[in-house]
Amino acid sequence: MCRILAGVGRYNILSNYYDEVIKGLIGSAEHDPYLAKITNGSDTSHRDGWGRATLFIGLGKRSFYIYKSVKPIYIDKPSQSLPKTELIEFSDPYVIDLIHVRLAARGMPINFLSVHPFETFTRGGSRILIMHNGTVDKYEIAKEMKLPEKIVERYSDTFILLLKIADMIEDDIDISLLREIKRYVRSALNIGLLLYGEEKATLVVGSYYLDTSKRDYYKIYVAELGEGAYVFSSSTLVDFNDYRPQKIKNWREIPNGTYYF
Numbered sequence: 001m002c003r004i005l006a007g008v009g010r011y012n013i014l015s016n017y018y019d020e021v022i023k024g025l026i027g028s029a030e031h032d033p034y035l036a037k038i039t040n041g042s043d044t045s046h047r048d049g050w051g052r053a054t055l056f057i058g059l060g061k062r063s064f065y066i067y068k069s070v071k072p073i074y075i076d077k078p079s080q081s082l083p084k085t086e087l088i089e090f091s092d093p094y095v096i097d098l099i100h101v102r103l104a105a106r107g108m109p110i111n112f113l114s115v116h117p118f119e120t121f122t123r124g125g126s127r128i129l130i131m132h133n134g135t136v137d138k139y140e141i142a143k144e145m146k147l148p149e150k151i152v153e154r155y156s157d158t159f160i161l162l163l164k165i166a167d168m169i170e171d172d173i174d175i176s177l178l179r180e181i182k183r184y185v186r187s188a189l190n191i192g193l194l195l196y197g198e199e200k201a202t203l204v205v206g207s208y209y210l211d212t213s214k215r216d217y218y219k220i221y222v223a224e225l226g227e228g229a230y231v232f233s234s235s236t237l238v239d240f241n242d243y244r245p246q247k248i249k250n251w252r253e254i255p256n257g258t259y260y261f
Contacts, residue, residue: 001105002038002116002133002219003029003046003236006192006205007097009229011056011088014095017225018081020245021237026237027039028243032072032215035236042186046101047072049115053129055196059092062198068115073101096203098192100131105157105187114156117192120163126197132158133218133234134188141184158215165193173202178259182208188218190234190261205232206259209246221251223259232260 005025007014017077029046036044050073056063061103063085069076087093099115116131138157141164152160161181173195182189188209195202209218221238223231225248237243238251254260 001035001043001046001103001217003032003101003234004098004131004133004190004192004232005099005237006203006232007095007230007232008014008203009095009225010092010227011082011095012092012189013225013227013229014097014231015082017231017245017247020247021231021233022081024237024243024245025099025233026074026077028234028240029072030234033240035103035206038214043103043123045072045074047104048102048110049112050076050099050101051115051117051131052078052083052099053117053119053131054083054098054192055096055194055201056085057067057096057201058091061087062124065086066117066119070110070112073175082234089155095199096194098129098131098194100133100192105135106133109156113154114159116158117194118159118162120166122166122169122171122195126171128162128166128169128196129145129194129196130158130162130165131192132161132211133190135186136161136181136184136189137186151168169195171195171197171200173204173261175259178204178206185210187211190218192232199243202261204259206257208257208259212256215256219256220254222254223248223251230260
């Protein structure tokens with residue numbers, strides 16, 4: 001059970017909003033009323049680590065930043081709303097930013113290796129990265145892939161899912177991939193999926209959940225910031241005034257089962 005955030009667009013556009021966005025994410029991770037509701041008060045915070053991956057695409061150059069911590073984001077607070085890169089000194093780079101705050105599902109390991117986002121490479125040699133809210137059947141995936149038991153036990157369901165995705169694709173993602181991996185879902189497949197190489201990058205963000213009685217918790221919102229910039233967020237940051245970024249007014253819910261490319 002986690003919260004996810006994705007931003008995409010020019011650096012100068014995102015940076016106008018990200019101070020509020022990150023502040024809201026930190027607050028919603030520390031005390032999540034939706035989480036408290038679906039766990040009958042036994043859990044209220046996303047305490048099992050957090051991670052971030054940011055890809056900067058500039059004029060003929062790229063820069064990549066990744067950070068992971070086993071501390072909660074509300075203790076290990078980001079020192080900057082957006083990571084810095086030398087590219088911003090010379091241009092206004094295009095940014096793809098993915099942040100995940102984690103509450104491990106029951107039975108899943110709690111360690112540094114299980115902090116999202118996860119990264120590996122595809123059959124075509126591209127890099128692929130995922131963050132995920134929900135659970136999938138890692139044992140079914142592992143059985144199909146004939147993965148060693150020690151790998152299955154050591155790593156989370158999301159990493160095992162990423163290994164499956166990477167084995168299915170080369171250098172492109174299409175809707176058929178998402179249809180295929182939905183069959184492994186046990187609760188939800190709310191994901192940010194980034195495929196990138198030297199020449200191109202593809203971001204997929206979307207929402208899919210099985211139990212509609214938990215819609216408030218699992219739904220994802222998107223807001224357009226202008227000039228092709230967007231922010232995607234789990235529901236807690238948007239639905240509660242204490243966390244909602246005041247500069248962003250036009251949030252809309254992504255329909256269940258819908259993914260944006």
